[in-house]
Amino acid sequence: MKRTILICDDEKNIRSGLAMAMELEGYATFAAEDGAVAWDYLNKHDIDLVITDLRMPNLSGEALLKKIVSAYPRLPVVILTGHGTIETAVEAMRMGAVDFFTKPVDLDRLTLVVKKSLSNNDLYAEHEELKKEVAQLKARNKYDRIIGKSQKMVNLMDIVSQVAPTKASVLITGESGVGKELVADAIHELSNRSEGPFIKVHCAALTSSLLESELFGHEKGAFTGAVALKKGRFELADGGTIFLDEIGEIDASTQVKLLRVLQEKQFERVGGEKSVSVDVRIVCATNKDLQKEIEKGNFREDLYYRLNVVHLDVPPLRDRKEDIPLLMTSFLTYFNQENDKHIEGFAPAAKRALLAYDWPGNIRELRNCIESAVVLARSTIIEPDDLPPAVSKAENPALLSLEVGMTLEEAEKRLIVSSLALCGGNKTKAAEMLGIGRKTLHRKLQEYQIDQD
Numbered sequence: 001m002k003r004t005i006l007i008c009d010d011e012k013n014i015r016s017g018l019a020m021a022m023e024l025e026g027y028a029t030f031a032a033e034d035g036a037v038a039w040d041y042l043n044k045h046d047i048d049l050v051i052t053d054l055r056m057p058n059l060s061g062e063a064l065l066k067k068i069v070s071a072y073p074r075l076p077v078v079i080l081t082g083h084g085t086i087e088t089a090v091e092a093m094r095m096g097a098v099d100f101f102t103k104p105v106d107l108d109r110l111t112l113v114v115k116k117s118l119s120n121n122d123l124y125a126e127h128e129e130l131k132k133e134v135a136q137l138k139a140r141n142k143y144d145r146i147i148g149k150s151q152k153m154v155n156l157m158d159i160v161s162q163v164a165p166t167k168a169s170v171l172i173t174g175e176s177g178v179g180k181e182l183v184a185d186a187i188h189e190l191s192n193r194s195e196g197p198f199i200k201v202h203c204a205a206l207t208s209s210l211l212e213s214e215l216f217g218h219e220k221g222a223f224t225g226a227v228a229l230k231k232g233r234f235e236l237a238d239g240g241t242i243f244l245d246e247i248g249e250i251d252a253s254t255q256v257k258l259l260r261v262l263q264e265k266q267f268e269r270v271g272g273e274k275s276v277s278v279d280v281r282i283v284c285a286t287n288k289d290l291q292k293e294i295e296k297g298n299f300r301e302d303l304y305y306r307l308n309v310v311h312l313d314v315p316p317l318r319d320r321k322e323d324i325p326l327l328m329t330s331f332l333t334y335f336n337q338e339n340d341k342h343i344e345g346f347a348p349a350a351k352r353a354l355l356a357y358d359w360p361g362n363i364r365e366l367r368n369c370i371e372s373a374v375v376l377a378r379s380t381i382i383e384p385d386d387l388p389p390a391v392s393k394a395e396n397p398a399l400l401s402l403e404v405g406m407t408l409e410e411a412e413k414r415l416i417v418s419s420l421a422l423c424g425g426n427k428t429k430a431a432e433m434l435g436i437g438r439k440t441l442h443r444k445l446q447e448y449q450i451d452q453d
């Protein structure tokens with residue numbers, strides 16, 4: 001659909017000249033001879049941008065601008081000034097005009113300003129659209145902190161809402177930063193234990209003896225320093241949920257005790273004889289491959305089966321890139337508020353880069369990336385330069401310059417060197433990128449005496 005520009009000037013020649021210029025650029029136009037006519041038209045039709053003179057009969061340009069800013073704050077207004085005191089034009093900018101032009105108007109620059117204002121407005125509209133989608137998604141999901149509309153995430157959340165109300169133990173796996181802890185939160189929140197305690201234990205952070213007394217508590221005098229009885233996390237979690245993060249890190253003796261809790265719902269405090277009974281739902285997470293740990297003898301198979309009654313695997317972000325736009329928008333909104341910023345959206349090139357990048361650190365990395373972009377952004381739009389180099393580079397393939405006159409051999413050599421560099425020295429990846437076998441690459445490296453460091 002054609003965008004419509006409203007041109008307002010009391011001089012007929014200027015009206016028709018500008019209208020013609022804008023129509024040549026593919027816009028529809030409407031011309032008004034004073035502010036009152038323009039205002040009337042504006043209220044009845046869809047207008048995408050206004051170009052207005054300042055001094056006019058009936059309703060002046062300043063008065064028109066003032067009305068527009070309060071009624072249609074997103075509508076861009078470009079000011080023309082004939083009697084050219086710059087001060088009034090500057091005042092108009094301060095009131096919210098996007099730019100001003102002194103007559104005679106430089107049409108090339110005007111066209112540019114019009115184009116840019118309209119595309120900024122498009123970005124804004126797109127951002128608003130996404131914000132709406134995020135809100136809808138949150139309303140639909142009973143658990144609103146997990147954002148994602150990819151089929152993979154929808155399926156995962158379906159299983160979460162199915163298993164949450166049961167008492168089944170859940171093992172959550174997935175790479176670092178995919179949202180395992182968030183899934184654990186959801187399981188507790190959506191369970192009928194949500195009013196009960198939710199206790200989180202980061203198993204890798206504690207040495208094995210500390211972990212044992214942390215989990216199961218200790219009796220007074222159990223060891224030096226145990227001056228009083230201390231309840232463990234399992235007791236504290238009674239009636240609720242315990243989340244054991246990094247479960248792959250726990251040692252053999254804690255594994256035995258844990259197995260007993262799962263089988264008999266009871267345990268003894270360190271240094272104690274008396275059994276303590278608890279009603280606790282266990283949720284675990286790991287980014288290790290527990291099957292492998294079992295093969296290596298580091299993890300008990302019987303414990304694994306007890307913990308893994310329901311298995312939830314959270315997919316890496318690169319396998320569900322369709323979630324990226326929603327996540328970007330929701331993090332942008334969050335960090336705008338957090339930092340009192342008013343960034344409106346992402347430049348197309350920045351968006352392409354965010355979509356092209358592989359996100360080895362998954363959602364945590366994306367979140368950090370948007371946070372720093374919000375803090376660093378110099379304009380109201382996030383540009384590729386505001387993103388970390390690794391991300392902004394993802395959009396532009398590295399270029400190689402070849403001079404005509406060089407030998408084919410030299411060209412091949414340069415391409416190999418650059419590909420290797422792009423793959424961080426990884427020969428398997430470089431060979432794949434070049435479409436040759438690893439052996440062939442090796443031979444060429446030797447042949448061309450390429451220094452492999």
Ligand SMILES: Nc1ncnc2c1ncn2[C@@H]1O[C@H](COP(=O)(O)OP(=O)(O)OP(=O)(O)O)[C@@H](O)[C@H]1O
Binds near residue numbers: 175176178179363
């Ligand atoms: N689907 C999502 N929607 C919104 N935020 C998310 C989502 N997934 C993860 N996050 C955010 O990303 C960050 C990392 O998530 P989380 O800590 O749950 O990952 P993790 O899988 O437990 O990582 P690790 O293995 O490193 O412990 C958190 O700030 C979390 O709020």
Ligand SMILES: [Mg+2]
Binds near residue numbers: 181245
């Ligand atoms: Mg975690």
